[in-house]
Amino acid sequence: MRCCKREPIITVRGNKFCKTHFVKFFEKQVIKVLNKALNELQKQQKQRQKEKLNFVVAVSGGKDSTTLAYVLAKLKMQLQCYDFDLVWVDLGFNKYAIDVLQQLLDKIKSNFNMALRLHIIKVSDYLGISLAELWNKRKLLNIRQPICSLCGMIKRYLLNHFAYTNNFDALLTGHNLDDELALALINLSNQNLEQFARSSFYIAGNPEFKLAAKLKPFYYVSEKEILTYASLHSVPFTTKLCEMLKSKQNTTQYKFKQIIEHAENLHAGFKYNIMKSFVKLRKFVKQSLTLKQCNICGYATTSQLCSFCKLKERIKKLK
Numbered sequence: 001m002r003c004c005k006r007e008p009i010i011t012v013r014g015n016k017f018c019k020t021h022f023v024k025f026f027e028k029q030v031i032k033v034l035n036k037a038l039n040e041l042q043k044q045q046k047q048r049q050k051e052k053l054n055f056v057v058a059v060s061g062g063k064d065s066t067t068l069a070y071v072l073a074k075l076k077m078q079l080q081c082y083d084f085d086l087v088w089v090d091l092g093f094n095k096y097a098i099d100v101l102q103q104l105l106d107k108i109k110s111n112f113n114m115a116l117r118l119h120i121i122k123v124s125d126y127l128g129i130s131l132a133e134l135w136n137k138r139k140l141l142n143i144r145q146p147i148c149s150l151c152g153m154i155k156r157y158l159l160n161h162f163a164y165t166n167n168f169d170a171l172l173t174g175h176n177l178d179d180e181l182a183l184a185l186i187n188l189s190n191q192n193l194e195q196f197a198r199s200s201f202y203i204a205g206n207p208e209f210k211l212a213a214k215l216k217p218f219y220y221v222s223e224k225e226i227l228t229y230a231s232l233h234s235v236p237f238t239t240k241l242c243e244m245l246k247s248k249q250n251t252t253q254y255k256f257k258q259i260i261e262h263a264e265n266l267h268a269g270f271k272y273n274i275m276k277s278f279v280k281l282r283k284f285v286k287q288s289l290t291l292k293q294c295n296i297c298g299y300a301t302t303s304q305l306c307s308f309c310k311l312k313e314r315i316k317k318l319k
């Protein structure tokens with residue numbers, strides 16, 4: 001995209017942008033990903049003759065998800081092809097997010113005259129205990145994984161379950177270029193090619209395994225771009241670190257993000273171009289993983305029971 005170069009506010013991939021052209025550039029990147037996924041979704045929905053797709057956007061209160069909800073509300077009038085709700089996972093220790101989400105709903109209402117619905121999934125309704133309790137009893141429950149991966153597994157399961165059982169056409173998340181590139185590089189550094197190849201900005205749903213379609217509109221948009229867009233539009237968000245995580249400096253994801261940032265600073269456009277190449281490369285990786293249905297819940301898994309049901313079974317025994 002051409003920019004008038006007047007009063008640049010941000011440099012993306014080595015190109016300087018003024019406020020007006022950056023906003024256009026940012027939204028264009030989101031529209032591109034949305035359109036690709038919308039084409040795929042509409043092909044599948046053809047028989048149903050739906051005029052509009054129904055999305056559900058997972059929000060945490062952080063900059064990525066609140067900005068995603070904001071930009072989707074803004075683009076909705078222009079694109080006229082989808083409606084969307086919001087969903088938040090109540091983990092038991094992240095209540096601070098609720099205030100931010102209320103501010104977000106108010107802002108979208110006043111800016112776009114749009115009343116969005118916010119659904120709440122309470123983890124304790126499904127597991128019988130809160131995540132904090134679960135973590136305190138981790139030795140008894142034989143949980144060896146780090147808190148972030150446990151929390152991630154629970155959120156992924158419940159969000160998919162919510163989107164699937166409520167017949168949403170896709171579950172949208174705020175994962176950005178930095179998140180996705182870090183994950184791809186972690187998988188490559190572990191020689192885990194299958195996991196590397198399975199990630200994408202759009203993953204089709206699969207009713208046989210009760211999988212909702214997944215869409216990541218910020219796949220090619222960096223953290224810096226999202227922060228800039230959020231501050232230009234005064235999108236509310238919280239920077240509060242998860243209370244369960246004392247420091248993020250020790251996480252593998254954080255270390256890989258540092259590597260990526262360093263590479264981008266040395267060579268502008270590194271993140272975007274490597275990601276584009278990864279997307280092309282993925283088609284050549286053979287998938288040998290076969291999905292099974294969990295014996296208890298029927299959702300996708302690679303063994304007899306899915307990780308979520310395994311956890312539930314262990315909690316049951318504890319009581």
Ligand SMILES: [Zn+2]
Binds near residue numbers: 003017022
């Ligand atoms: Zn300009």
Ligand SMILES: [Zn+2]
Binds near residue numbers: 294298308309
């Ligand atoms: Zn299960």
